[in-house]
Amino acid sequence: MCGIAFLHSHKVNSDLQRQHMNSALNLMRFRGPDACNVHQEAGGTIGHVRLSILDLSDSHQPMFSKDGRFALSFNGEIYNFINLRKQLKSQWNFVTQGDTEVLLAGLILEGIKFLDKVEGMWAFLLWDIKEKRFLLSRDRTGKKPLYYRAFNNEFSCASELPALKKLCPENWEEDTDTTADYFRYGYPLPGYTFYKNTFELKPGHYLQGDANGIGEETAYWTPSTSLYKGSYHDAVSELSDTLRNSVKIRLTSDVEVGTFLSGGVDSSIITALAASIQGNHNVKAFTMGFSDSSYDERTYAKQIANYTGVEYFEDIVKDWDQQYLLDLILTRVGQPFHDSSILPTARLAKFTSNFVKVALSGDGSDELFCGYQRYKARAILKYYMMVPQPLRHLVRKLAFKFPETDAHHSRSLIRKMHLFMDTVDRYHDESPYIAPRCYDSKAYQNLFPSLASRGHSYEISHNNAEKWSEVKQMMVSDLSIYLPQDIHTKVDRATMHHSLESRSPFMDSNVVQLALSLPSEWTLSFKTNKKILKDAFEDLLPNDIWNRRKQGFAVPMASWLRGELGFELERLLHTYSSNLINIKPIEKMLYEHRSGKKNNDHRLWLIYIYLMWKNQSNM
Numbered sequence: 001m002c003g004i005a006f007l008h009s010h011k012v013n014s015d016l017q018r019q020h021m022n023s024a025l026n027l028m029r030f031r032g033p034d035a036c037n038v039h040q041e042a043g044g045t046i047g048h049v050r051l052s053i054l055d056l057s058d059s060h061q062p063m064f065s066k067d068g069r070f071a072l073s074f075n076g077e078i079y080n081f082i083n084l085r086k087q088l089k090s091q092w093n094f095v096t097q098g099d100t101e102v103l104l105a106g107l108i109l110e111g112i113k114f115l116d117k118v119e120g121m122w123a124f125l126l127w128d129i130k131e132k133r134f135l136l137s138r139d140r141t142g143k144k145p146l147y148y149r150a151f152n153n154e155f156s157c158a159s160e161l162p163a164l165k166k167l168c169p170e171n172w173e174e175d176t177d178t179t180a181d182y183f184r185y186g187y188p189l190p191g192y193t194f195y196k197n198t199f200e201l202k203p204g205h206y207l208q209g210d211a212n213g214i215g216e217e218t219a220y221w222t223p224s225t226s227l228y229k230g231s232y233h234d235a236v237s238e239l240s241d242t243l244r245n246s247v248k249i250r251l252t253s254d255v256e257v258g259t260f261l262s263g264g265v266d267s268s269i270i271t272a273l274a275a276s277i278q279g280n281h282n283v284k285a286f287t288m289g290f291s292d293s294s295y296d297e298r299t300y301a302k303q304i305a306n307y308t309g310v311e312y313f314e315d316i317v318k319d320w321d322q323q324y325l326l327d328l329i330l331t332r333v334g335q336p337f338h339d340s341s342i343l344p345t346a347r348l349a350k351f352t353s354n355f356v357k358v359a360l361s362g363d364g365s366d367e368l369f370c371g372y373q374r375y376k377a378r379a380i381l382k383y384y385m386m387v388p389q390p391l392r393h394l395v396r397k398l399a400f401k402f403p404e405t406d407a408h409h410s411r412s413l414i415r416k417m418h419l420f421m422d423t424v425d426r427y428h429d430e431s432p433y434i435a436p437r438c439y440d441s442k443a444y445q446n447l448f449p450s451l452a453s454r455g456h457s458y459e460i461s462h463n464n465a466e467k468w469s470e471v472k473q474m475m476v477s478d479l480s481i482y483l484p485q486d487i488h489t490k491v492d493r494a495t496m497h498h499s500l501e502s503r504s505p506f507m508d509s510n511v512v513q514l515a516l517s518l519p520s521e522w523t524l525s526f527k528t529n530k531k532i533l534k535d536a537f538e539d540l541l542p543n544d545i546w547n548r549r550k551q552g553f554a555v556p557m558a559s560w561l562r563g564e565l566g567f568e569l570e571r572l573l574h575t576y577s578s579n580l581i582n583i584k585p586i587e588k589m590l591y592e593h594r595s596g597k598k599n600n601d602h603r604l605w606l607i608y609i610y611l612m613w614k615n616q617s618n619m
Contacts, residue, residue: 002051002061002159003028003496004073004146006125006134007167008044008210009154017045024158024166025049027331031075031159031496037061039071042129048073051499053358054081055098056254062127063100065108066093069130072104075159076122076144077503079249084117107135112206115220119249119509123201125157133210140221141364141507142190142203142484145492150214151197160493161193161334171197179580179610180454184444185435186338186606187485189458191217194335194613203484221509223476225468228517232532235518239511240536246508247273250360258356259310260348260502261285263300265530265545266362266371270505272308272540274360280309284355288348289316290556300545307542315351317344317555322568329613332493336610338438338602339490340555346494353500363487364506367478368515369533370524373416374436375471377423379524382470384424396421433474434458435481438606446585469520476516558601562594569604572611581607 005024007017021038025047029036032049039046039062048061054077062071078084081099084106088094092105099120106114107126112135121143126135136157138146147164148157151171158164165172173196178188188194191202201207204221207214228235247270251257259271275283285308287301298314305312328342352359366372384392425440445452460480468476495502505511515523518532525531534546561569569590573583586607593600 002075003031003049003163004075004123004125005047005156005158005163005167006044006073006127007154007156008132008134009156010043011152011154014040014045020167020169021045021047024163027163027166028158028160030332030499033499035060041071042132044127044129044132046071046073046125046127051357051501052255053077053501054252054254055096055100058096059098059100061100063104065104069128070104070108071127071129072100072107072124073127074100074103074122074124075146076120076124076139077501078103078118078120078122079252079508080117080119082252087117112137112220115206121503121507123159131210133208135206135208136201137206137220138201138203140204140509141479141512142488143492143504143507145489146201147193147198148201148207149198150209153212155209155214157201160332161195161198162331164198165334176451176580177454177456180448180451181456182336182338182610183439183448183451183606184437184455185481185485186438187489188335189434189456190481190485191458192456203480223479223516224513225472225476225516227519228514232522235514235522236532236536239514239532242508242510242514243269243505243536244273244277246505246511247360248277250503250505250508251278253358255357256284256355257358257360257503258284258286258352259360260352260362261287261301261304261310261312262362263287263297263302263304263545264362265533265541266365266506268300268304268362268541268545269365269533269537270360270362271304271310272537273505275308275310276540281311283308283310285310285312286348286352286355286359287312287314288344288351289314290344291316291318303542304545308540313351313355315347317347322564326612326616328493328497329609330616332497333489336613337489338606338609339486340557340602340605342490342494343555345490346497349495349498349500349502353498357499358501358503359495360503360505361491362506363491363502363504364483364512365530365533367475367483368506368512368523369530370471370475370520371530372478373419374423375474375524376526377420378433378470378474380420381423381427385427392424396424433470433477435477435485438603447582448580449582450579471520471524479512479516557605558593558599561590561601561604565608566590566594566604569608569611572608572615575615576611578614581610 025036028049032051034052035050037048046062062073064071078099081102085102088105091109094101121139123138123144123146145159147161149168156167175196178192178194181189191199193200205217205219207217209215259274261267261271271285285305289296289298328346426437429437429441491502522532528534589600592598
């Protein structure tokens with residue numbers, strides 16, 4: 001995995017461009033500690049840092065065409081590059097053995113249509129030195145990031161926002177529409193960032209232009225939800241073969257590949273498939289635990305490791321490190337990001353990187369196979385809203401009669417009831433559904449009155465050939481928004497912070513298209529979690545793994561906020577001077593949380609992260 005950067009300007013001389021480029025690449029050396037190269041030509045400076053995974057001694061970047069006209073800076077992996085190379089070899093004399101030259105050749109020979117053939121994860125910049133034009137692209141589901149600015153006749157792009165700020169250090173201002181979106185969802189909507197005139201290339205899109213102007217982002221891929229034509233038995237068989245092939249091609253590497261193993265269904269399937277393909281003694285599996293037993297999944301991870309026969313490694317999170325969090329948010333993400341599981345994910349990546357350079361994960365399965373509790377909650381909600389209002393009022397009163405515990409919701413019925421009541425409160429705000437909201441409209445108006453009417457509009461692109469169920473609408477929205485803006489962002493920054501490449505077999509385009517075509521009743525079941533996954537891979541895992549409660553990779557945030565973190569939040573509130581946030585109701589939320597009256601951990605965390613970023617940013 002790598003980091004890319006590019007700057008083209010008629011205002012900034014070549015020496016200053018190189019200085020800015022070196023600063024940007026130095027900030028991204030975590031992404032590519034094995035090599036760093038810069039090339040300048042025709043008013044443009046293109047850079048690359050490399051984490052060597054394929055063709056270790058060659059495939060240097062930026063990579064140039066034989067005639068010197070085109071330069072490619074590429075971050076990612078093309079998993080089917082061997083087959084693509086065979087298709088192109090009659091038109092191209094290959095001199096390397098990796099995937100970078102295959103991508104360069106395909107783009108030159110076939111243009112943007114070549115991406116239809118590519119299976120992988122990527123963000124790249126192709127620079128036409130002769131025409132002084134560029135082409136940017138990002139993979140279908142947004143595994144790899146790419147940010148850009150087109151401002152004052154300059155164009156720049158980079159794999160990470162902090163690096164982009166080094167390329168063009170002037171005129172960085174907060175975009176309060178994105179701030180409004182952040183307090184609604186916990187992250188910017190696709191395409192936007194916390195900064196004006198600064199954008200993230202949307203998943204499944206490409207962008208063309210030059211220093212004098214850019215075109216519109218254009219989609220080369222959109223989710224298709226055409227209904228599956230075969231039988232359920234056919235779909236089970238096809239899913240088994242498709243995911244197995246996805247794991248197989250993602251094991252292609254010139255360095256050792258391991259797996260993340262939480263003990264949940266998704267990572268267990270991936271680990272079991274890798275063991276069956278590679279041989280169990282050739283697979284290393286890694287997990288992260290907690291001293292708090294309600295958040296610890298090591299028992300299940302060990303069970304899977306013993307069942308599959310893979311080599312098992314574990315580490316444990318015992319304390320909270322504020323500086324480590326600051327590094328992740330400020331030097332990797334570069335803008336507010338609410339998902340606290342970035343902490344254990346980064347700790348797991350750090351531990352795993354001591355043994356391997358690549359790890360397979362189960363990311364994306366929940367969005368494709370109805371793994372989140374919110375899908376079941378929405379299905380229940382349709383019937384709950386038919387219950388007479390007085391009876392619903394009684395249910396709410398009973399639910400909040402009992403205080404919440406700090407335990408994960410998978411182990412607390414009271415916590416589940418409270419979360420369901422939150423879902424009820426947000427029902428009208430989430431119709432139509434965009435992404436899970438952090439607050440209902442009444443609470444949002446109280447906390448952020450000047451932001452209530454602000455925010456970016458966003459429309460999901462899709463090829464919808466059938467009428468969707470409400471749950472299918474949520475799945476496609478989560479695939480398009482929640483997955484790239486939360487899950488992929490978290491995993492990319494956490495793993496790259498420790499020079500580790502993460503690969504997601506569930507994100508194979510064939511797996512994605514198959515999953516989206518399935519009727520909701522084949523995936524959503526109140527008796528069996530991820531029904532069709534179980535039927536396809538039941539023989540790979542013990543029964544109690546299929547029957548266990550879904551937990552997720554969470555942290556004991558509630559207890560943290562009653563301790564040191566709560567005092568830090570208080571300090572930040574007292575020094576905050578803008579009118580975007582109403583301080584008094586937040587102080588009340590913190591008091592309720594500390595006294596045990598209500599668990600406000602995620603909502604307080606959301607505000608803490610924003611205030612921390614404001615306090616540390618250079619704007």
